[in-house]
Amino acid sequence: MDPPATSQPQVRLQMDDHEEVQHIDKKPRLGFATEENDAIHEYDDHDPESSKEAMEGLTSVFDQSRSKRSRPQKKLTKKMKSMVIEPYSAQDVIFRDVVSLLGQEAVDKAIQEGKDWESPFQFREEVELTASILSSTEMRDDSLIRCKYFGQCAGCQYQMLPYQTQLGLKQEVLVKAYQNFSDLPQELIPAISPTMSSPLQYGYRTKLTPHFDRLPKAKMADTVLDGSRPDWFKIGFNGSGTRTVIDIERRRRLYTYKQGVSLLLRESLPTGTRPHSHSPSFGLRPSSPMGTFTRLEVAETTSDPEKKVCVTDQRATVLERVGDTVFEYPASAFFQNNNSILVPFTSYIRDMILPEGTPPQSKVTHLVDAYCGNGLFALTLASSFQRVAGIELDVSAIQWANRNAQVNKVSEDKVSFIAGHAANIFETVQDFPRDKTAVIIDPPRKGSDERFIEQLILFGSQTVVYVSCNVHTQARDIGMIIKQSEDLKRGNKYVLDSVRGFDLFPQTAHVESIAVLRLVPS
């Protein structure tokens, strides 16, 4: 396929949640970068339905674009079926960038002619683009790199960039996401606000899950599990562009490898200081379902209630504080992974719901926390509202949310949590005054669904705050909410008030986003 006429066109090439300004040095060929170089292993989407729905939701971008054209389809059908692109995935993001670079017509033509299939490259091989600005001295400063595994390890890809540059790139990711995925006209998309920085830019992760290779069967017989470390054994993160684990040096000694694939390291305040907490059992038990290591040295228990310890037992309870609110949850459960930013993050949500200068009679008094997990938003914000209702699919998370309400002495009259599909919350909050209610949505990476969006619009709360770790599905859902609210023609509609990125994952390409919708007269 021929590139446009310019000799060295610039393309913004998005890879997952980040984008890089690049030059095409050679004739581009269609192909797709893999997600293998994403080593955010500690990122936990905690979506009980994700694998099933991801499989069901798999749709080829080619199939989508094909349906819009009237061209012979027989020739490509079989090949297209083998090349499935998950919507809103890294592949989809990069594909849309290729389309915007080359033009829909050129891409359609190439697909029609089957040129991409005739490529000598296999599906999932890298596109032949050369990053020339990110790697140039203009942007990068290698003296900033703090990790000796940088470049080899797939994690923390942005260490060579000044922090302000990282924040700027993440802001651009949001600009592109709303341009390419919201399906909204430009005039309905507000200027994307500058990304909020993370107070901690290194060492911020509260959960790590280093991988290790399974014991190869051939080696099983020869390996004596005597506490010594087999030569071939590696534990760490995936290498850049590969699924092979690279060995990360560690201070703690690991003993007696058995089997498994990953190890949990979770930061916690000393749980022994909390009443009724599970026993602060540090180190995997031999009976652990992970069956990984029989002994692991971790931080000792401490009498200092503020000193963080490391929990490795998935079933142990961890304790975390966000401002004045404490949270207990099982070590294996989802919790936002950068504690240092959670106070500004949750305060921002409060400020968006209760903007300064709002007359008392118009102030939001009721809050719905959809996809509430173990109650992060509901409980940190409870003191600002008369009533709060949370819903979450995971029954265990709801039990912990209720427990956290008790621990924080928030009464049942004020905050209630129920287990169920997020769409069901609206029938339980019929007594909430809609013009004084805000709904927070924080779905998993795949975003929300039509059932929820329909109920949300029918309910018609004054404010909607959409929190997301996948800016592309967020942009899609925001576009749907706005359009469907307009279509209803009920005298009011949602408008997009603001979008802002939060740097929950410094040194990486990931960005969390908060979008705020307000209900206004049509």
Ligand SMILES: C[S@@+](CC[C@H](N)C(=O)[O-])C[C@H]1O[C@@H](n2cnc3c(N)ncnc32)[C@H](O)[C@@H]1O
């Ligand atoms: C990104 S997490 C957010 C959790 C919480 N808001 C927090 O910040 O800790 C998404 C949550 O949505 C839940 N979930 C997934 N699908 C759901 C659905 N259809 N209805 C309700 N909750 C759902 C998951 O179990 C998970 O706890």
